[in-house]
Amino acid sequence: MSAGIIKPSLILTVTAFVAAFALSHVNKITAPAIARQTADREREALSVVLPGFAAGNEKTDGSGDNAFRYWEGEKNVDDAAVKAYAFITSSPGYSGDVKSMVGVDSEGKILGIYIIEQSETPGLGARAAEIASSRTIWDIGKILSGKLKEEKTHPWFQRQFAGLSAGEKIKIEKAGDWTPAKEQALLEKNAITAITGATITGRAVIAGIEKGYERLRYVLGREAAQ
């Protein structure tokens, strides 16, 4: 009877051990590349959310799960230094946290947002990170011959946040996909247009902005008081 328990347990243990051993090696090979990707993404995100600003060093408030990371950016406008801030925030979406970086100026106007990490449904919520490409399939000849350069445009869903006020409630309109023609009307209402079939993702991004902006004001207020 005991042999009936020991042998299978032993084989299961050995299998798990071999699996863990193999994975630790793969992890060792891929970890530097993954870390580099994350750092690249954050640098790219900073340049998107603080356009034209020179971003300072990363600052942290709190620790562990409560850690809040933010950056201070500066640029000169008419010989006067203008400040702006970027912070990382996350909020639960449809399937897991949506992590984004948000840039705001000193009045709370959003300069840009950048979704760093998300695990939303491909084709629905994941379209929050989608790039609206102006290329059509008929351009394929030009692309293959290298005449048309790879364009790096900012995803439309994220772009519509620029110019909104982070201090006020950001509303969601269900008016189909974003087009440049809708931009002005949405800005006036302090609203965004949701991704078709993925309103939850839009709400998550907005909740993240609200939460992060409140934290930023608290941290900056404390800094000023010191």
Add this chain to the structure above:
Amino acid sequence: MNYLSEFTKGIWKKNPILVLGIGLCPTLAVTTSVSNAFWMSIAAAFVLTCSNIVISLIKKIVPSHVRIPIFITVIATFVTIVELLLNAFQPAVYKSLGIFIPLIVVNCIILGRAEEFASKNGVLASILDALGMAIGFALTLFVLAFVRESLGANKLFGFTIIPGMEPSSAMIIAPGAFFTLGLMLWGMNKINSRKK
């Protein structure tokens, strides 16, 4: 044993999706674009082939009543390897497939082939079986994604087809996947019944 038929059966006669009716979750979920379908096929083919090889090698030492946890451990290991590799070297793909990479663990095609084929056959036959099934899976995904991306997003391989046309977004959400798959099943059965 006829090795050629072990290879070709997965493509048509025992196509995992259209005939066996397994692995439908990733099929319906990731076929919103051809590029998603392509990378899902590559990832699933890698996991399926590797796990079939390992399982056919260890089939004699695995006690039958703990075989499922052992198979799952083997499969999960290869899935984690794929996940780490994609995250490190294909971050855009990793971002767009998201949750469906770790979910390959529960893709029934992989556990199904391990249980039904690799645990009963030799290594070479298991490799051929895995490759055939992977090709059958990939072709089905490609056709589905081709139809859904062109009608539902007015795009192919990420490029717009007809500038300015409003795509029918029903094709990109779940019902579009079911409609297309249903039509494919009907077409396949029609062809097969005519053969007889």
